[in-house]
Amino acid sequence: PKKKDRLGVALVGLGYYSTDLLAPALQLTTQCRLAGVVSGTPAKLAMWQQRHGLPEANLYNYDNFDTIANNTDIDVVYIVLPPSMHAEYTIRAARAGKHVWCEKPMAPSVKECEAMIKACRDHGVTLAIGYRLHHEPNTQRIMQFRREQKYGPAVRATAEAGYVDPRKDHWKQKKAMGGGVMGDMGVYPLNAIRYGVGLEPIAVTAQASTTRPEIYTEVEETMAFQLEFPGGATAAGEASFGKRMNRLRVGNTQGWYELSPFQNYSGIKGTTSDGVALDAVVPNQQAKQMDDDAAAIMHGTPLLAPGEEGLKDTIVVEAIYRAASSGQKEKV
């Protein structure tokens, strides 16, 4: 096939993130274009078709989704569904021969993450997870400090992310849809601790809680977790749908670095113990993420956040849930 200068992207699931963030970001990309949409809601398909000038043939629902295999306009399928649906749609997209971008959290279980990685490998397509911060320059700077051991090995990391979610009947509050704060917001402090420390944790303790038991009947509103790393470094993370928090701090043998906020859509900033200002500005995180991932596909270079990165978080998330329920320290 003739080489394209932009990859055609189909968004699957036209909810908040697709509508408010990804569709506008796609218009700012230089390597991608919105080529199609997949939705269970006919009125949304009609609206997106009109708003984005999409051909009828590039609109899909969840039943005819697999026929996307025959559509040469679409190179990448971007899964923006509730987490419980990520594995099924990633595997179906891989079988259709499309590259997959899948939103975080990759999937609720390790088993699903492994099946997603295998399906993409078997069908010769790439799998990127929507960890937008891996594409954010201030975050990349602290990843570089870690690789170069600029401040020495980590001793103690803390990370907290949370906001007040007013919704009462959303998938985030339903266990079967992949709800619960740990699988959703929780991957931000967990992933940040992992890139801040640069090691995989070996043991974990955790405490789930809620201040609104009438809403959070099946899942936790807040999760606190403590991690132990090989060599003795420790970390404490917290995620919540009930309070505002947004900070990452990593203390090392020879200094510290901090980002606050560390996970907003814009304005990530911070500093270090020797006064380095971490204040680079990226015009649009999601556009940068999609352009980076498209360039990796077009040039055959490594993805910044492949499926394996999502799997590593899910391994720890499972251990955190085990620890919260046992009340004991659990091995990862």
Ligand code: NDP
């Ligand atoms: P929404 O609930 O707003 O949208 C999800 C969409 O999925 C729905 O609008 C619907 O679209 C589709 N859907 C299909 N089946 C169901 C079902 N049974 N229940 C609910 N929705 C269904 O979620 P978000 O857009 O906030 O989140 C989607 C994904 O994006 C999640 O994985 C979330 O964690 C991630 N996300 C990532 C962010 C980031 O910064 N990287 C920020 C926000 C979210 P339709 O009607 O078209 O079928």
